[in-house]
Amino acid sequence: MLHLTSPVSTSSSQTIRPFAAASLYGIAQRGRHLLAIDARTGYLFEIDPIDGSMRVLNTHNATDFLDTTGIAIAGNTLWFTQHESVCFCSLEGDLKPQLFTTLPYAADGITVWETAIYVSCNGTDSIHVFSSNTRKEITRLLAPGIGREHLTIRGEELWVSDRTEQTVFCLDRATGEIDFSVLTPFPCPTGLAFFTDPNTGREQLYVAYTFEEPFIRDNPNATPNHEIQYRDAAFIHPLYVCYEPERRYTRSNGFLVEMSYVEEIAPLDAIDLTDLEWRIALPAETHRQKLHSVEPIGIPFAEEIIDGQRVAVFNIERLTTNDRFVFGWKALLEVWSIKYQFEPRDGDRVPELDPELRNRYTLDDDELAMDTDIIRRAAVDAPGDETNLLRRMYNIRNFVYDKLAYGIKPQIDPPDVVIRRGVASCGEYLGLLLAIARLNGIASRTVGRYKCPQQPHARNVPLEPDFNHVWMEFYLPGWGWLPMESNPDDINEGGPYPTRFFMGLAWYHAEMAKGIPFETICSRGERLTKEVVAIGELAINHVRFVVLDELIPNPEPK
Structure with a gap:
């Protein structure tokens, strides 16, 4: 665990706001x-x-x-x-x-x-x-x-x-x-x-x-x-800057944040489910995020480990149309901005990808349309002739940014539909990035799920994000998983594009559900797909962040 100094508050003596200052x-x-x-x-x-x-x-x-x-x-x-x-x-x-x-x-x-x-x-x-x-x-x-x-x-x-x-x-x-x-x-x-x-x-x-x-x-x-x-x-x-060259990353200003995720059961249609297991992923432990504590809201939960990820399991004996439950979890997190310090030469002559990672993270396991002609052509065009892994991933990102513009859609369409349409949500950007990266043999996975509203000066005030959010991680053999945002760096038509979130994340990203679904439901031991009953038709989710303090990063113990 990261050793914390006494939390540093963003007081008036630290944030300087000159009177009459405009620019x-x-x-x-x-x-x-x-x-x-x-x-x-x-x-x-x-x-x-x-x-x-x-x-x-x-x-x-x-x-x-x-x-x-x-x-x-x-x-x-x-x-x-x-x-x-x-x-x-x-x-x-x-x-x-x-x-x-x-x-x-x-x-x-x-x-x-x-x-x-x-x-x-x-x-x-x-x-x-x-x-x-x-x-x-x-x-x-x-x-x-x-x-x-x-x-x-x-x-x-x-x-x-x-x-x-x-x-x-x-x-x-x-x-x-x-x-x-x-x-x-x-x-x-x-x-x-x-x-x-x-x-x-x-x-x-x-x-x-x-x-x-x-x-x-x-x-x-x-x-x-x-x-x-x-x-x-x-x-x-x-x-506040903490550069750790041996670990190949820098961390900067962190915040102590309380995050709550709650489901309010409110079915749209008639239902009758028994032996219901409702799984919700918990915040992850990473180089930039530490989970200090977590507690249930509404009803207790058991905890499972799924592919190394902590997941809360809520059990409901029976759920009918007239039943109402409010349940979820509240977590105390420390979150930091992180930027990994890899250079292009670090992508040369990397070791072979582990077979287990190849079998899991280079295949089409999430309707990525990797067998369609348009996506296969994109997978050839995107990296060009580049053989360096980091440059290939960078080229793939820029190719997707050239092809897409950001727009909210009511549903997530597969990558072949998205690339033809040219307008995509964060999840659709992600799907196209995953498809092209995996076809190029680069292990990649989905990460999310929310971003804290970017108001770190608003202390002890409930902050509610308007949308969920997903991004990705790609695997650098010899090191491990590196983050990359899905769409926020796509800010200039035709480029150039910033690299702030290429191998980097800001403090307001809340990491959970790495390579696993964020939320699933089972009845009598059988997983319920969205074709049977969608979670969005059963419940209304409530997400809340509260920024409690600002933190100074210290070097992590070796």
Whole structure:
């Protein structure tokens, strides 16, 4: 089990929300403070991260800093990016900007190391390095992600946050090679900086976030008076990073979460079932998820192990049309974001797949239409000529993303129907991914079942997801199962696609039912298929999450 420190609460002293902040881009440390720039208002905030107090430094010329997207500090000089320009000014004077150089496309993030000025540019997919003495470009580094990126330096490390990837990368400052990457707990990171507490000497990585969030507005002039609107979310939050190179993964900000899954019996049609066994999978134990406790709701359950997965079994002697039951389980979980640190070369010359895995996870055991011509052609086209397992899986994912667009359907259709239609739910994305991967000899399985609503600041408040969700795991021989999301990375028509959830999962994924059905019912020892009676026709499910605390990851014991 993971040894926990005392839980770290997301208090006001840790999540920094500057007053009047609308669009925070770029942060940097200066002495006892963090400086942060607001691209929309031009405000240059000076913030005490210990108590959250703040003031605006450029009260007389905030308009000179409109649309600034990145800042860095070297001595008493403030460096910043604005449109295609790289500028600087003195922090001791009137903060009057001076032009350093211009780029062919918009400059995003900036950081400084001695006489080297690092500038990220999404238009060139590069991090440009300039000499502050000559103002000439020294070299370029390849940008690690596909989105707009922001920069900071710590020693020999260049740290990069990517807005689209929801990821922070740690690069070698000289070569640009990725040492490791880590998922952020919130979407749209727009700046990062290391801050050393002058009182304790403790170093903490802070990340800025900027996005729009929905809220319910009480509008007295409307009927009805409650309406959905969007507002700015701009704040700074600690990013806790635990890199374990021997285990080949990083974990970041975790949360202590209470999850409940409950069925409410409410039959749609006349029924009479005896000796009913209702099985519901329990949360799994993984590198990123720990089950602290589980207890029954409504009626007690027995526990079974099915293919290594814990399953709750509820027994009901007789269920008729007029009977009503409410039953399920409540679990206390710790959940983390995880990103596995495998490189393409790790997919070369992998060991042979174990026969047991091949027989179970490369066959059509779930109406995957693997014998149809259209799916067999897709299985040939998707990986191309690639022989590397990781690259093949990556190509398969991108092929499916090219073929499909996301849309909710009332039922799950087989992959041959889905690929012709071109619109798919998460389960249909998954079916096509499984079919193509298995036809290519890559063991793969279904994982799910729910995602906690992404509101980690809402503590002790019931949060109910609107949908269930499924994703997949594929097997890397010599290592084990690796996660891959079904559809959330399919965000750009025709690509490029982010890789945040390729071998990675966010904290809000609740893992259960790995390779087994999430829920089944048996009567008199015989499993009831959906053709006989569907679970959805017997009961209404209730799913609830409650975020209790934020946790700091510690290295797992060896």
